[in-house]
Amino acid sequence: xxxxxNAAALVRPLVTPEGVDLRVKLADAGTxxxxxxxxxxxxxxxxxxxxxxxxxxxxxxxxxxVEPLFIxxxxxxxxxxxxxxxxxxxxxxxxxxxxxxxRCAGCIxxxxxxxxxxxxxx
Numbered sequence: 002x003x004x005x006x007n008a009a010a011l012v013r014p015l016v017t018p019e020g021v022d023l024r025v026k027l028a029d030a031g032t033x034x035x036x037x038x039x040x041x042x043x044x045x046x047x048x049x050x051x052x053x054x055x056x057x058x059x060x061x062x063x064x065x066x067v068e069p070l071f072i073x074x075x076x077x078x079x080x081x082x083x084x085x086x087x088x089x090x091x092x093x094x095x096x097x098x099x100x101x102x103x104r105c106a107g108c109i110x111x112x113x114x115x116x117x118x119x120x121x122x123x
Contacts, residue, residue: 048078
């Protein structure tokens, strides 16, 4: 009984501007947590790689020559941490940009027999 109630709680109605009522099934907490941890691992690995390249690649420079490059490194780490999630959500596929199966990439919701309009991209 508890699983049926939880399954119903994961389904949310979503009405598009065109008036199409979509039933969206949300992922459970474990799936969302594992996706977030995968994203965090990717961010940390990218930051460590960039840091190691900066440390070993700039080892021969003096302290004054490294300061501008250190500022660039700080800006890169800031952008990596803050823009990573935004870039995937605002990408061409929206929140589905990270899905491996690519189902419904570029799908259009329209009423039966209607024309998609001038902004349609196939």
